[in-house]
Amino acid sequence: MNTLKEVPVCELNLYRGKTADDVLSGDGALLLPKGSSVPTILTAIPGIQDTLLTWKIESLPLLIDYEISEEEFEAVVRTVEPKTALLDPALAGRAIHQVEEVYQRIAENNPSREGIETLSREAKNLTAEVLRTPQILLCLGKVRDADEYTYVHSLNVALLSGYLANILHPGDRELVEAMTFGGLLHDLGKARVSQDVLNKPGRLTPDEFEKMKAHSIQGMITALSSGVEDRRILSIIRNHHERWSGEGYPDGLGENRISLHARIAAVADVFDALTARRVYKDPMRSREAVTMIIESSGKSFDPAIVRALLVSVGLFPPGTMVELSDGGVGVVTGARSTDIYLPQVLLTTDSLGRRAEGNTIIDLALQRGLFIRRTLDDMGKGVRYELAKV
Numbered sequence: 001m002n003t004l005k006e007v008p009v010c011e012l013n014l015y016r017g018k019t020a021d022d023v024l025s026g027d028g029a030l031l032l033p034k035g036s037s038v039p040t041i042l043t044a045i046p047g048i049q050d051t052l053l054t055w056k057i058e059s060l061p062l063l064i065d066y067e068i069s070e071e072e073f074e075a076v077v078r079t080v081e082p083k084t085a086l087l088d089p090a091l092a093g094r095a096i097h098q099v100e101e102v103y104q105r106i107a108e109n110n111p112s113r114e115g116i117e118t119l120s121r122e123a124k125n126l127t128a129e130v131l132r133t134p135q136i137l138l139c140l141g142k143v144r145d146a147d148e149y150t151y152v153h154s155l156n157v158a159l160l161s162g163y164l165a166n167i168l169h170p171g172d173r174e175l176v177e178a179m180t181f182g183g184l185l186h187d188l189g190k191a192r193v194s195q196d197v198l199n200k201p202g203r204l205t206p207d208e209f210e211k212m213k214a215h216s217i218q219g220m221i222t223a224l225s226s227g228v229e230d231r232r233i234l235s236i237i238r239n240h241h242e243r244w245s246g247e248g249y250p251d252g253l254g255e256n257r258i259s260l261h262a263r264i265a266a267v268a269d270v271f272d273a274l275t276a277r278r279v280y281k282d283p284m285r286s287r288e289a290v291t292m293i294i295e296s297s298g299k300s301f302d303p304a305i306v307r308a309l310l311v312s313v314g315l316f317p318p319g320t321m322v323e324l325s326d327g328g329v330g331v332v333t334g335a336r337s338t339d340i341y342l343p344q345v346l347l348t349t350d351s352l353g354r355r356a357e358g359n360t361i362i363d364l365a366l367q368r369g370l371f372i373r374r375t376l377d378d379m380g381k382g383v384r385y386e387l388a389k390v
Contacts, residue, residue, distance in 0.1 A: 003063070003064045003353065004020055004061060004062070004063055004064075005017075005061070005062055005064050005353050006059050006060070006061055006062075007059060007060055007061075007062045008058065008059050009049050009052045009053055009057060009058055009059060009060060010049060010053075011354075012038055012041075012042060012049060012060070013042055014354040014355055015038055015062060015064060015353070015354055015355055016038065016039065016064070016065045016348070016349070016355040017037075017038050017062040017063050017064040017065045018035050018036060018037050018038065018062065018063050018065065019032050019033070019034055019035060019036045019038075019041075019060060019061070019062060019063075020034065020060075020061040020062060020063050021034050021061060022034045023052070023057065023060060025055045026055050026056070031048075031051065031052065031055070031057075032048070032060075038062065064349065064353050087129055087133065087159070088129065091122075091125055091126065091129065092155060094122060095119075095122045095125075095126060095155050095158070095184065096148075096151045096152060096154075096155050097151075098115065098118050098119050098122055099119065099150075099151045099154045099155065099184055100151045101115055102115040102116065102119060102188075102191075103150065103151070103188070103190070103191040104191070106188065106191035106192065106222055107191045107192065111222055111225060111226045112226065113226050113227040115226075116185075116223070116226045116227055116228060117227070119181070119184050119185070120181055122184070123158065123177060123180045123181035123184055124177060126155075126158060126159065126162065126180050126184075127162055127173065127176050127177040127180045129159075130159060130162040130163050130166065130176060130180060131166060131173065131176060133163070140156045140159060140160070140272065140275075149199075149276065150187060150190055150198070152276075153187070153272055153273065153276060154183065154184050154185075154186065154187055155183075155184070156268075156272040156276075157183040157184075157186055157187075157265065157268045157269050157272055158179075158180045158181070158182075158183030158184045159180070159183070160183070160268035160271060160272060161179040161180065161182065161183040161236075161264050161265050161268040162176045162177070162179045162180035162183065163312060164179075164264050164267065164268060164305060164308050164309060164312065165178075165179040165264055167308040167311060167312050168264070168304070168305070168308050178230065178232045178233060178261065179232075179236070179261060179264055179265070181230075181233055182232065182233045182236030182237065182261060182265060183236070183265060183268060185219070185223060185228070185233060185236070185237055186219070186236050186237055186240050186265055186269060187215065187219065188215075188218075188219035188222050188223055188237055189214065189215030189216055189217065189218035189219025189220070189221075189222060189237070190215045190219070191222070192215070192218050192222070193211060193212060193214075193215050194211075197211055197212060198212075213241070213249050213250065214250075216237065216238050216239070216240070216241055216249065216250050217238060217250050219237040219238070220234050220237045220238040223237055232259070232261045233261075235259040235261050235262045236259075236261050236262050236265045238250065238251075238262070239251065239253060239258055239259060239262035240262050240265040240266050240269050241266070241269075242254075242258045242262060242263075242266065243266070243299070243300045243301075244258070244263075244298060244299060244300055244301055244302055244303075245299050245300065247300075248266075248300075255302075258302075263301070263302040263305055264305055266300075266301060266302075266305075267293060267301050267302075267305045267306065267309055270293060270300075270301075271289050271290075271293060271309065274288075274289040274292065274293075275289050285320070285375070286313070286317035286319060286320055287315065287316060287317060287320050287375050290309065290310065290313060290315065290317060291315075293306055293309060294306060294310065310340060311340070314332075314334075314335050314340040314341075314343055315340045315341060316332045316340075316341075316343050316372060316375065317332065318332050318333055318334050318343075319331065319332065320332045320375055321375065321376035322345060322372045322373075322374070322375050322376060323372070323373045323374050323375075323376055324345065324351075324362075324364075324370055324371070324372060324373060325369070325370055325371045325372070325373050326351040326370060327351040327352075327353075328347055328349060328350050328351045328356075329347075329348055329349040329376065330345040330346050330347040330348050330349070330356070330362070331345065331346045331348060332344070332345055332346075333345065333346050333361060335365075339365050341364075341371070341372070342363075342364035342365040342371070342372075343364060343372075344361050344362065344363045344364070345361065345362050345364060345372075346359070346360070346361050347360040347361070347362055
């Protein structure tokens with residue numbers, strides 16, 4: 001989001017933004033083209049402020065940029081909040097690559113017991129990461145193109161499922177590991193669904209939808225033939241599309257007839273699917289996804305698991321751009337208090353629209369009278385984990 005503001009030339013160094021129009025000298029020469037970045041201008045042309053003032057240009061219309069890059073955000077989180085661990089990109093890359101390899105072999109009718117065993121080992125490593133990570137949403141990867149969706153989505157569902165399991169049953173490492181492994185495998189059956197159906201831009205025909213729905217049973221059969229015997233994992237693969245109301249598939253199970261493992265995976269699966277970019281839809285904001293899942297509590301999802309999601313990510317999930325009641329803007333980094341309305345915010349722009357000094361994190365739970373006025377957008381959080389071997 002950008003806001004137009006008239007900024008004094010002598011204060012350009014206090015702002016982050018771009019020129020809203022071409023800036024011309026008195027004789028019509030182009031001094032600065034429209035869209036020039038203020039930080040770049042000041043670095044590349046050290047005397048530009050004096051030049052502008054010489055031409056009696058005392059202020060410039062700027063589009064104030066509230067956002068920060070993923071790299072800036074992660075650097076601040078690591079520096080200011082060292083306990084907020086971020087997922088090791090190398091570990092994430094290995095897991096995604098292994099998921100891709102397993103799916104491709106299944107698509108070629110050559111499932112590998114060895115590949116599943118390798119994924120099981122990766123799940124153990126991911127479990128350790130989940131247990132040490134207080135803000136799981138900062139670890140989720142973002143899908144950049146259709147071909148990588150299934151693999152990145154599998155990693156994200158694994159991480160979020162394991163995280164929710166630990167919220168519900170703290171310290172139960174065996175449960176967290178089962179949920180993480182099950183998350184990696186939950187869409188195994190999609191390896192047997194054609195890419196035309198998986199990535200179709202428009203609405204699926206009834207026949208195509210039936211083919212899509214078959215992936216849950218196909219996945220369980222494939223897992224069994226590949227040596228997976230753990231009933232918890234098999235239930236995740238088969239029943240993660242069951243719904244609390246009994247209106248899901250493939251078995252039409254409802255409420256506690258659905259295994260706890262499948263109920264957890266269902267919430268993780270839908271949350272990541274809503275916030276992912278697909279060929280047929282733009283990503284939904286994290287806050288909007290949380291709100292939609294809350295509205296489906298007791299209908300599509302187990303209310304206890306929805307509460308766990310809300311407790312863990314809050315109403316303003318990490319990475320959400322917010323405007324504060326004093327006009328300042330920042331990015332939510334997480335929460336230390338139990339008040340889901342008052343998270344911590346990394347300030348990017350102060351109440352006057354100027355670039356915030358230093359790495360200022362405000363804990364709204366400790367600030368009397370300061371609150372979130374509205375959400376702006378997601379920062380674009382998340383790391384792109386390359387599919388190449390790492």
